[in-house]
Amino acid sequence: MESIIQIEKLTKRFPVGTGEFTALKDINLAFGKGEFTGFVGPSGSGKTTLLNIIGSLDTPTEGEVTVLGHSIAHLTHRQSAKLRNQHLGFIFQTYNLFPVYTVYENVEFALLLQQMPAAERRKAVLDALEWVGLTDKAHSRPAQLSGGEGQRVAIARAMVKRPAIMLADEPTANLDSKNSHHILQTMAQLNKELKTTFLFATHDEKVMAYLRRIISLEDGRVVKDEAMTPQRQPGV
Ligand SMILES: Nc1ncnc2c1ncn2[C@@H]1O[C@H](COP(=O)(O)OP(=O)(O)O)[C@@H](O)[C@H]1O
Numbered sequence: 492m493e494s495i496i497q498i499e500k501l502t503k504r505f506p507v508g509t510g511e512f513t514a515l516k517d518i519n520l521a522f523g524k525g526e527f528t529g530f531v532g533p534s535g536s537g538k539t540t541l542l543n544i545i546g547s548l549d550t551p552t553e554g555e556v557t558v559l560g561h562s563i564a565h566l567t568h569r570q571s572a573k574l575r576n577q578h579l580g581f582i583f584q585t586y587n588l589f590p591v592y593t594v595y596e597n598v599e600f601a602l603l604l605q606q607m608p609a610a611e612r613r614k615a616v617l618d619a620l621e622w623v624g625l626t627d628k629a630h631s632r633p634a635q636l637s638g639g640e641g642q643r644v645a646i647a648r649a650m651v652k653r654p655a656i657m658l659a660d661e662p663t664a665n666l667d668s669k670n671s672h673h674i675l676q677t678m679a680q681l682n683k684e685l686k687t688t689f690l691f692a693t694h695d696e697k698v699m700a701y702l703r704r705i706i707s708l709e710d711g712r713v714v715k716d717e718a719m720t721p722q723r724q725p726g727v
């Protein structure tokens with residue numbers, strides 16, 4: 492399968508005090524379209540750093556990271572912003588919704604930077620709300636939602652542009668078990684129907700149960716890369 496993300500000899504060091512801290516060490520990985528994959532490992536193992544570099548929010552110290560044909564180290568700010576805006580979706584532990592905007596407006600906001608005709612934009616927002624089961628909450632504001640619903644709005648906001656790649660950093664960390672499974676079902680369904688590639692950073696076993704590939708990190712190194720038979724499937 493042709494890969495849409497390639498990582499070769501990636502090392503990431505952060506300056507700390509007068510020295511440096513090596514957060515990622517000699518990572519080599521490739522990802523194909525439609526994967527449902529997680530980076531797992533203890534806190535501090537480098538999961539977020541790796542996801543941020545793939546998402547062009549940070550850059551490699553050494554090595555080459557290519558996302559959809561773009562070399563992350565060589566993008567200008569403008570080019571990396573364009574890559575994120577057009578092709579990448581992000582979900583974080585905290586949903587970061589605009590409190591004064593409605594659910595509909597929070598999702599629509601992601602499209603306002605793009606030159607999209609109003610009717611097309613409206614359809615895209617309504618589709619995204621339907622994917623996450625929040626059509627009837629379109630006019631609610633974030634404070635009126637449960638945590639699970641808030642995260643579903645964040646998924647809709649990230650998915651409304653139909654990105655090729657979704658990056659989800661600890662997306663279930665603030666959710667109870669029922670809501671965690673609900674959003675994982677939603678993401679697994681979107682992966683199946685739209686062929687969106689999902690990459691997770693997580694140490695939540697509930698997330699792992701859905702993954703088809705688990706990459707284990709320890710102290711910034713890949714220590715295991717396994718194909719999985721998911722214990723949970725979309726719709727089950
Ligand atoms: N900007 C930074 N400056 C210095 N150290 C950092 C920075 N970002 C992350 N680190 C360090 O890199 C290591 C990996 O962090 P992170 O990728 O956040 O791990 P994880 O997401 O697996 O918990 C940690 O030891 C963290 O303290």
Ligand SMILES: [Mg+2]
Nearest residue numbers: 538539540692
């Ligand atoms: Mg992290």
